[in-house]
Structures are given as structure tokens and as C-alpha cells.
Amino acid sequence: MGHKTFDRGIHPAYYKELTAAKKVEQAALPKTVIIPLQQHAGAACAPLVKKGDAVQEGQKIADVQAFVSAPIHSSINGKVKDIELASHPGGTRVMSIVIEGDGTTREWKAEGSADLNAITPDMLREIIREAGIVGMGGAAFPTSVKLAPPKGKAIDTILLNGCECEPFLTADHRIMLEEPEKVVWGLKALMKATGAANGIIGIEENKPDAIEALKKAIGGGNIKLVILEAKYPQGAEKMLIKAGLGRKVPPGKLPLDVGVVVNNVGTAAAIYDAVVYKKPLIERIVTISGNGVREPRNLRVRIGTSFEEVLNQCGGLNGTGETEVLNGGPMMGIAQSTLAVPVIKGTSGITVISAASIKSNNYDPCIKCASCVSACPMGLMPYRLGDYGKAAMTADFKAWDALSCIECGCCSYVCPAKRPLLQWIRLGKYRLRKEAQKAAAK
Ligand code: SF4
């Protein structure tokens, strides 16, 4: 019998072999870091430091009172050089704290307790908030917010996402293989913080070594490993909940409406570091891969290190001519116009696509083949949404349920006419947001 999965979706070429067997290595200490004040879903932080201030590795340098937000910490020892607008891997310019390093590092020791019986749920939520922990699969939603459901919504299951279904990326694979005990401990901490009785780790069948490592770390008890078919986008929250638990999140609702909180395996490991090492989220594992980089690697990179510096530690770009550098994987990643952008909390990978593999901007008329409809995991009509998004027909766009689109890119991937459907859908959503903001300002 095949492994569990969801309806529709696609089987792209994964190219995981480029880095799957490569151990995580520590990236070089950057001389300068650029730390954006917005690295998470929700409100941007305000600086707690000013130009000229000395800062320590791990020191909180920005925060905000808003409920949906996460504080930001310095990833190096040094001095604040400036607070200025700087390029952000999300494609905008964002106020950022620029820190010049002094070349020293801090040694993190296990000063906290690993005994979960000694920590209350309130303490856990507070530690997770103060450590600035966000979803590390890419969405960067503040984790402490997910752990505080509104009254009347009970969480019975924490579902850890170890699917890593994006092609090229293997950072989560390596965490599960190299630090399975941290992942399982983090899952137990999340269960304690929410009162959830069950813990599940969802992992795709194409990571057999990580499956074995997790099985050993779990041992027994109320934590289960669920092995899923390798299919894209298996790691999307709604798909994972359907495949792993058989529950369907209704349109417009959240996982907590069906009693579930989903977190990434990297987030669980970061929670261990926050509680036991009292270490905030100041670095993360990044997969640097693709046919456009000389030496694909998995590196533990300090937040704020520039893409350029990271790529240089991977032998630099491969060959000549046009190259596409993406923040993330090729399905959902955002193309960068400069390598001066920093690695942020949600940067799971840097994918570099060489000239020969870059998709052309030319596309043909729709031939009504319905391949996009067959691929869409949300059961939408992508060809219509693409047209409405492109033509600024916002009422029709909304009426055809555009807001249920999870921006997985399956539709663009399968389209034989090479129509950039996801790009048009994102444009349509951007217009809807602008309209809503205008209406709210009236
Ligand atoms: S319409 Fe949205 S959810 Fe459906 S395949 Fe396209 S990007 Fe994915």
C-alpha cells in the first residue's frame, strides 16, 4: 500500500541529492550583518538600540508590543553602524539594523533545564516569545502566537512538519538526521505549552535515514511518526493535516479550528536551544543549492549575513550569464535582484538556477487543457484566477475563491503554455489587499 497523502499535487524533480548527504557546517562569522526589523508575519519591530551602541550576540535589539510579532536579536558581537532602509529577501526595502562585528563570538552553554516537568506552559510560551522564535519553514509566523489559541479552541495535536517537499532544500532533512533528540524534545515542549495530548511528526518517504533517526529518538509514548508520500506540496499545512490526521480545515479557517497546531521541525529544534541554552533565534540552517552554485552545501548561518557572503562560501556562482537566485526553493521562492539581501529567520534555502534552466518570460494562450485544475491541491480553477488577477478583475478574482490559494505554484509548474499563473494570482491578491486597506482608511 502507498503512503498517506492528499488529493492532486505534483511530483517535480527534487534534486535533493545535491545536498541531502552534506552535514551541516558552521558558516564563517560575518564582518557585518544587516538585520531587518520585519522578519516575521505581523507587526514590524521597533529598534531598542541606536547608532553607535555596542551590542552582544543574543542581545534583544528590536521588539514591539503587538500580539502578532516576534522580537529580534543581534547575531554577532559588535557595534550598531546604522539603522536604515535596506533590501529585504521578500522583495521590498525594510528598516534594518546594521551591525559591524568585532570578530569575537559568544559561547552558548546549557544553562537552562531540559526537564519539562520543571517548566510551566506559561513559562514555555514566554521563553519562545522572548527568543523571537517563528515558523522556520518559510512562513515565519510567530510561534508563541500559535500557542495561545482564543478561548474555546482546544488543541489536541501538535503536528511537526518534516516533509520539506520543496525541490533542492534539505535543511530540515539534516536537522532530523543530525539533531533528532532536539526535534522530539521541542515537540514535547510544544505539547506541554498547549496541553495537546498527541504529537505527530509528518515526514516524506524519501528521507529513510531521518525516519530511522527519529524513530530511535521518539522511543514510544504519545508521539507518532507518520510517513507520507513524497509529493508537492505535502508540507503545506492544510495538506499535511489532511494526510497526517485525516482532518479537513474548512475554507477560511485555521488549523486550530480542527484542534491542530502545525510547526516546522527546525522550529522545534530552535525551542530546545531557547529553553536549554537560553539562546534566541540568531542563526539557522540554510540549504544553498541549485545548478548555478559551485559547491552546494548546508550551512548554519547567522541571521543578517548577506546572500553574497553565503554564496561565496559555496564557491560562488557557477558559469557565466544570467543566473536566478531565489530566497527559498524553486516552487515558492522569491527571485532576488541583489545579493546584498540578508538571510532572515524564514530563509530555509538559497536556490541558484543557471542561465540554461531559467524559465523564459514568454507564454502562449491558454489551451484549456485543465492540467492546472488537476494539479491544484486546493481544488481551485487556476486558469481563471490567473486571468482575473492579471486583468485586475478583483470582484471575479475573489468570487472564484482566490483567497484559498496557498501559492504553491503547482499550476504554473504544469502549464504547457508556460503561463505564469502564480505570479498573476499573487498580483491579484496584492490588489485585493490594497483595496481592503483603502476601504479601511475611509
Ligand atoms: S491556484 Fe494556488 S493553490 Fe492552486 S495550484 Fe495554483 S498556486 Fe497552488
Ligand code: SF4
Ligand atoms: S494548464 Fe495552462 S493551458 Fe492548461 S488550462 Fe491551465 S492555464 Fe490553460
